[in-house]
Amino acid sequence: MITGERERMMKDDGLENNGACVVGRIMPGARYSHEAYGERFYRADILACRASGITDIIPLMVFEKVADLERGCPDSIIEVIGQFRSYNRKEEGKSRLELFVFVQGIRYLDDGYVGCGNNNLVCLKGFLCKAPTYRRTPLGREIADILLAVNRPYGKSDYIPCICWGRDAVLASRLDVGSAVEVTGRIQSREYTKKLSEAEEEMRVAYEVSVCRMETVDVQRG
Incomplete structure (x- = not known):
């Protein structure tokens, strides 16, 4: 499909x-x-x-x-x-x-x-709930991390970390907290090391949406 x-x-x-x-x-x-x-x-x-x-x-x-x-x-x-x-x-x-x-x-x-x-x-429509984090890799690839608040019925929301690439990363870096966007991408998992103390570390798995398309949304459209 x-x-x-x-x-x-x-x-x-x-x-x-x-x-x-x-x-x-x-x-x-x-x-x-x-x-x-x-x-x-x-x-x-x-x-x-x-x-x-x-x-x-x-x-x-x-x-x-x-x-x-x-x-x-x-x-x-x-x-x-x-x-x-x-x-x-x-x-x-x-x-x-x-x-x-x-x-x-x-x-x-x-x-x-x-x-x-x-x-x-995965397709999400939501609002940026914290300032985007923009960076470049040593090879010059542009990346931006965003946290998207996606509303559910009954006043609840889901908070979804997303990672944007290239043009979408540049677009994300220019957005303010509260901006409405639509994103399409895939769910990905990645391992990382969490430092618990000076002598203790723990391997964990993080989940996020790797964005392949992002568009700003007119709030009046809902």
């Missing part, structure tokens, strides 16, 4: 403000997360392949009516549709932003499915 078709599919499902569609291999180890309003929720991970062949491990949150991942089929190829959400987790008196795809639909694909292109798409 090409990218344009996936974007239209997400809009048809009412995901214009925040839509994610990922195809990949469900990894073993689905586990119970919590229960809310009588629904049981499970955590799982999906292994998604980039066009370059590099893989990303993307966390999922799935409620039982969509798929019973406690008895799921590890190594199945699936397509998930939902929203890329955040949760501010309190840990030892500190806040830690957790990111995941909140799954609203699953389609199981044939075992023979092959493809590493257009398998990971």
